[in-house]
Each structure stands twice: as C-alpha cells, then as structure tokens.
Amino acid sequence: MYDLAIIGGGPAGYVAAERAGAKGLKVVLFEKKDLGGVCLNEGCIPTKTLLYSAKLYDNAKGGEKYGVEANDLSFSFDKMMARKQKVVKKLVGGVGMKMKQHKVDVIKESALIKGRTQRGIEISIQEGEIVASNLLICTGSEAFIPPIPGLDNNDAILTNREILDLKEQPESLVIIGGGVIGMEFASFFNSLGTKVTIIEMLDEILTGMDVEMSAMLRQMYAKKGIEYHLSSKVTKVDGQTVTFEKDGKSTEIKGDKILVSVGRKPVVTGFGLENLGVELFRGGIKVDEKMRTNIPNVYAAGDVTGFSLLAHTASREGEVVVNNLAGGKDQMRYNAIPGVVYTNPEIAGVGLTEEAAKAKGIEYKVAQLPMAYAGRFIAENEGGSGLCKVLVGAKYGEVLGVHMLGNPSSEMIYGACMAIEAEMTLKELEQVVFPHPTVSEIFKETVFSFAH
Numbered sequence: 001m002y003d004l005a006i007i008g009g010g011p012a013g014y015v016a017a018e019r020a021g022a023k024g025l026k027v028v029l030f031e032k033k034d035l036g037g038v039c040l041n042e043g044c045i046p047t048k049t050l051l052y053s054a055k056l057y058d059n060a061k062g063g064e065k066y067g068v069e070a071n072d073l074s075f076s077f078d079k080m081m082a083r084k085q086k087v088v089k090k091l092v093g094g095v096g097m098k099m100k101q102h103k104v105d106v107i108k109e110s111a112l113i114k115g116r117t118q119r120g121i122e123i124s125i126q127e128g129e130i131v132a133s134n135l136l137i138c139t140g141s142e143a144f145i146p147p148i149p150g151l152d153n154n155d156a157i158l159t160n161r162e163i164l165d166l167k168e169q170p171e172s173l174v175i176i177g178g179g180v181i182g183m184e185f186a187s188f189f190n191s192l193g194t195k196v197t198i199i200e201m202l203d204e205i206l207t208g209m210d211v212e213m214s215a216m217l218r219q220m221y222a223k224k225g226i227e228y229h230l231s232s233k234v235t236k237v238d239g240q241t242v243t244f245e246k247d248g249k250s251t252e253i254k255g256d257k258i259l260v261s262v263g264r265k266p267v268v269t270g271f272g273l274e275n276l277g278v279e280l281f282r283g284g285i286k287v288d289e290k291m292r293t294n295i296p297n298v299y300a301a302g303d304v305t306g307f308s309l310l311a312h313t314a315s316r317e318g319e320v321v322v323n324n325l326a327g328g329k330d331q332m333r334y335n336a337i338p339g340v341v342y343t344n345p346e347i348a349g350v351g352l353t354e355e356a357a358k359a360k361g362i363e364y365k366v367a368q369l370p371m372a373y374a375g376r377f378i379a380e381n382e383g384g385s386g387l388c389k390v391l392v393g394a395k396y397g398e399v400l401g402v403h404m405l406g407n408p409s410s411e412m413i414y415g416a417c418m419a420i421e422a423e424m425t426l427k428e429l430e431q432v433v434f435p436h437p438t439v440s441e442i443f444k445e446t447v448f449s450f451a452h
C-alpha cells in the first residue's frame, strides 16, 4: 500500500516523487521508457546540448571580431550527436539516483489503472497489482501529427524524436510549424549550414512570445539564411515535397527531411484513465488550482493537463500536489511562468505581453531599451542587437511582464519571475542592486527609464 502512485517519470512525475519521498511519503513511480520523460530524453536537454555545440561553432566562426581567429574551423555532426547522448544518459542516471536517495520505488513498465475501490486506487502491473491512497497522473504529451495527406509512411517526415536520432546532417530541412520547437531546430541546423525553410500558418513565428521580439528574431535568422513562409498552410506532402497555400496560390518546396512541429497533445489513452471516469478538458485532464481532478485522490500534473507544456510548470504542478498531500497549503499560479526560446540570440519572457494585456483589457505602461544599454552586452556581443521590454500596471506600477531578446536572457529572466511573484513595483525594483557589469542591468535600466 503506497501513499502516492505516480504514472510517468518526466519533470512532473520524477520531481513530485522526489519531493514526496523527501517528505516521508511512501511513493511508487511507473515509467515505461526512460526516467526524465520527454524533457530529458527527447526535448529540453538534448536540444539545448546540440544548440550549445552550434553556438560554440557560431562563436568560433565570428571570433575574428573579438581578435580570435580559428583557422580551418570544422565540426563533427556525429560527435555533437554522441555528446548529446552522453549528456542525456548522465542526467537520466542522476534522476535514478535521486529516486533511490528518496526511497521511491521505480517500476519500469507501463501502468494500467484498474479503478478505484475501498482499498484505494488499483493499478495493474505485469506481476500483480499495486494499491495506493493517491494517484498522480503525469503521462505527458506527444507530437501532434496534423491530418495532412502524405505524412504517414514517409521516411522524410520527422518529429522531435526522430530528428534527434539522425545519423547524417540533412542538406535541406523543411519545418512545418514555426513555434519554439521548430525555431530551436531551425537555429541548430542553420548554424551547421543546412538549408532551412519554415512554413508557418500564422502571420508571425513564436506565438505567445512578444510579437516585436519574435519579428526581430525572425529577421535576424532570415539574414542568416532561413527562408520563411508565413500565413501559409501546408496542404499535402508527397515524399520530400511539401505543398503549401498562401493567398490562394499553391507552392511546392523540397526538403531532404521534413520536421513536423505543429504542437503537442496530452497522452490520455492507453493506461486505463476511463476506468476512473476522469474528466477531460480540451484534450487534457481537467484540474483545479491544486491539480485535483474530478475524482477524489486523483491528481494530474504536467503536459497531460494540456495547459502550459513546459518542464518547469510540470515540476511545480507536481510539487503543488505533494505539498498539499503532505499537509501543507499550496496552489498553482500561472502569472509568472517564464518562457524561453533557446535560439542564438535567445528570447525570454515572463508575465503579460503587450498583446495579452490589450486582449484582457488591462491598463499598462511599457518601457523598452536596446540591450546595448548594458555595457556587458556591448562587450560580449560585437554588432549584436536586442531588446528589453517591461510592462507595469498603469495605476500601481506593479510588474506585469518582462521580455528580453539577447543573450543570456534565459539566465536573466528568473529575476523578473521573482519580481512578478513578489508583486514588486517600479519603486521597489529601483532600490534593488544589480551586479555590475552584467547584461542583467538592462532590466534595472529599463525600469529606471519609466521615470526619466
């Protein structure tokens, strides 16, 4: 008899297991593939490892500007892929160690929910049955394959999973979908010299990020050779040829490989969810702010809720479940969840964008400064451009949103998350001392520019 059974060992499931184990709960974690889930095995970590290799190569190519010349520069696709595998293996091993450390029983097989009885929630495994007082469902998400003719049984078609297993660098890559996943793969392959074309149905890439910064990033990559087709709808794929329509005109494009990155869908079938009668909402498991489903003692966290689709949200949602189970009081807030695009340069944002504030009718004031206002940015980004934008409430000056284009915005954005979480105002932020010289000073400068 367990206090908590968790299905799925991704960032929602393994973090919840670790936290619950640390709090003394008796925990069992089911994982049918590898611990770490999509994030560690075929998402966040492998992509960022490859993007780092690409960034290193980009920096070496551009080293002359800094007085560093790398003659006869080359790269090895095989070695980049092998290193990515090594990093993944190390981190997956690390998760296993944490499970042991916190006395979590890990069952490496597919769990099947039998139902809820007086004994608790019953789960079938190959060798019998497990009963737990509480169940946390963290089965994650998988690539959504749209109903476009020609995607099935086509060797040229890749999702995030297959593209990370490529044995050879493609000469050309057509990417259907210019969201975060599409742009990150575009960035990697563009750096290595693959001809990349992005076909996006909407009129801008990176939906959800600050639109001005998304457009700036798109233009930066257009200069580096990426071809974009916005407001364009793919109508069919035939082998390596993609047909899309724009303004009623049909165009064909050929790619050695075609990446489909049009979104992800929650995994809600194949593990007996129907035996509990758990309610769904827009394809994901419906939860409240404490991650409770409609069934008592049954919770869900992470991508399976179909909500945020980010690893850090997944982990925090898992923590909320555990904190409440362990007798504390905790609930999810989604107003300070950061979003990062790990291109080169990076974009990071947290809180409201201008577009979201307008759509919600929230009155705001906005200030923005070029990244070049931070001395360190100039020192480290010869000829580079970027932007920092801060949104505050019109009446009280509380921070509503912060958006940055420029390196290393992925490492700076957490300061803005804390400001939003703590409901800090401009006045309070002006009194915070930032280290000098750092690129993060751009945040302080932008805050200061409201008053002056």
Ligand SMILES: Cc1cc2nc3c(=O)[nH]c(=O)nc-3n(C[C@H](O)[C@H](O)[C@H](O)COP(=O)(O)OP(=O)(O)OC[C@H]3O[C@@H](n4cnc5c(N)ncnc54)[C@H](O)[C@@H]3O)c2cc1C
Binding pocket: 007, 008, 009, 010, 011, 012, 013, 030, 031, 032, 033, 034, 035, 036, 037, 038, 039, 040, 042, 043, 044, 045, 047, 109, 110, 111, 112, 138, 139, 140, 141, 160, 181, 267, 270, 271, 301, 302, 303, 304, 309, 310, 311, 312, 313, 314, 342
């Ligand atoms: C290419 C790519 C890049 C990404 N980059 C980032 C990033 O940089 N930052 C970020 O925050 N997010 C990123 N994401 C998103 C991130 O990977 C997900 O938000 C995160 O993995 C969700 O975690 P999860 O625990 O909900 O589910 P998952 O990570 O999907 O894990 C679910 C786990 O459940 C297991 N499972 C399912 N059913 C069963 C069953 N019946 N029995 C046992 N086990 C089962 C699966 O095998 C899987 O391991 C990226 C995603 C992709 C695809």
